[in-house]
Amino acid sequence: MTTTPTRHTGHSLAAGVLxxxxxxxxxxxxxxxxxxxxxxxxxxxxxxxxxxTFRDDDLMWRAVTSTALQDTxxxxxxxWETAAALLLIWGTWLWARRDHDRARRLSTYGLxxxxxxxxxxxxxxxxxxxxxxxSKSWNGLDAATRIFLLxxxxxxxxxxxxxxxxAS
Numbered sequence: 001m002t003t004t005p006t007r008h009t010g011h012s013l014a015a016g017v018l019x020x021x022x023x024x025x026x027x028x029x030x031x032x033x034x035x036x037x038x039x040x041x042x043x044x045x046x047x048x049x050x051x052x053t054f055r056d057d058d059l060m061w062r063a064v065t066s067t068a069l070q071d072t073x074x075x076x077x078x079x080w081e082t083a084a085a086l087l088l089i090w091g092t093w094l095w096a097r098r099d100h101d102r103a104r105r106l107s108t109y110g111l112x113x114x115x116x117x118x119x120x121x122x123x124x125x126x127x128x129x130x131x132x133x134x135s136k137s138w139n140g141l142d143a144a145t146r147i148f149l150l151x152x153x154x155x156x157x158x159x160x161x162x163x164x165x166x167a168s
Contacts, residue, residue: 011162012103013136016095018154019107022114023088025147030081044074046138047126053134062129077117083114100162107158114151118144 033040034073048064064070091107094100122144126132132139 009162010158011160012095012098012100015107015154015158016092016103018150018157019088019095019103019111020092020109022147023085023092023155026081026114027085028086030078033078033081041071042072043138043140044077045070045133046131046135046148047130047140048073050130050138053131056131059131062131063067077121080113080117084110084117087113087164104158109154109157111155112150115148115155118148118151123148 043068048070050060050063053059064073087106089104091110094103094106097103122132122140127141127144132140135150
């Protein structure tokens, strides 16, 4: 079914802008991690080795000390960020073209990827499992929480009913 493009509603404009902001953000993060690989590689290594936590014997068994495993985790994070960025860029483009159904679907996938990365990956696994909250030097919980919340708001806006009547 083809739909005739109409002018942007406040809802589709908000969804597109929020998706675009997150697309820009995660694209810049991925680009930075690719072009300056070593900076956040050190962050991931310190979090996984738990070397700046309280070093509680009851928790230290969780530490990952293999640099090969640490680097694998970091490369997977970068690949996930890149895939999310591409989906969100595509979603933003579709919002701009007023292809609301596909824009919503692709934006939802990208936003869910951000929620998984920052919520499950950084907040839950990094923050709790690897006790990142204990580190004064290598604690990314504030930044992860900001992106998690912004992605959550964008997802809610993307999922709101558009108010358009379908021709079916």
